[in-house]
Amino acid sequence: MRVRPRTSARTTSHKSSYIAAKQRLGVLLGLIGLTVPLTVALTSGTAQAASSSCTTTTGPYQKKVEKFLGRPVDGRQSTTDCKAIRAFQTSHGISPNIGYAGSVTWGVMDLINKQKAAGNRPNAAGKCPVNKGRIACVDLTRQLSWIQDGATLKFGPVPIRSGRNGYETRGGAKKIYMRHINHWSTLYNVRMPYSQFFDRGQAFHSITGSVWSPPGSHGCVNMRSGDAKKYWSMLKNGDDVQVYGRKPGT
Missing domain, CATH: 1.10.101 (Muramoyl-pentapeptide Carboxypeptidase; domain 1)
Structure with a gap:
């Protein structure tokens, strides 16, 4: 003869709590799914x-x-x-x-x-000053950047991605005023590794995607990771930055 197991009030309570917990978990997972950005989908x-x-x-x-x-x-x-x-x-x-x-x-x-045509003479036209010592040059027209000391090329040129139409990287003579190796943008909710700021929130920093991907940044000078690391090691607060030209399409 089979004997039916006795179900205590405690066992019933535990089962009810377990079911309720599973239901709450299901609701939570559903809410998490709903919070995935629509743009991702x-x-x-x-x-x-x-x-x-x-x-x-x-x-x-x-x-x-x-x-x-x-x-x-x-x-x-x-x-x-x-x-x-x-x-x-x-x-x-x-x-x-x-x-x-x-x-x-x-x-x-x-x-x-x-x-590629710029070769190792990116400043052949003389648009980046050679009388300021170490300086980071940014040519928006060719989307190139390099570091020089006087007339001597120290690093680069390397490809960059500047601001898109409506968010243009501002031209002119600048100076690096803040550096943050693991910066997080609260404005755009993205990582900005090796950030070196030179003009009211605009900075050199690395990105994970292609620096040639259109339409451009929100004003910063985007760089490949290795290039941004090199800039980080070569520049410091107070160093000069010269930005000139115009990004194609802006």
Whole structure:
């Protein structure tokens, strides 16, 4: 004969508490899910949609893009062309990354070409002062920065990403006035490692993404991690910064 186990009031109470706890946990997880930024979901959906298609359309900058990528320059879109263009777009944060040789894609490539042309003489035009000793130069037009001491190049040039349209990096003679190696922006809720501020909240700092990704920063001079670390080691409060030119598209 089977004997039914006796259920005590304490056991019943524990089971009720356990069920209630699970229900509370379920509600909490649901609320956490709702707090995930909508932009994350939209971005993921867009990326997935873009990654599932590759355009067959020939873009207006097809030949220039083909040449940049080392592809046969025939001005006609092919499957291989599209895959190469898409890989470039993905690595540089260009959306939609569907392999179309449009103005944004060519704009990034053209900028990279101009940066390469600067070689080891970024100040050949003499627009950054050579009479101030150590100085960090920022050329907004070519999206380049370097450190020089007098006329001697000390580091760079390196690619940077300055402020987008409406949030332009301000030009002129500046000085570094504050440094914070692990800065957190309360305004934009993002990390700003190796921050060196030179103009009312605008600073050199590293980013995790591509420094060529459009449309630009909110005014800071974004840098690759290694470059920002080098700037951190070479500069100090009171050092000069010269910003000049104009970012393309602003």
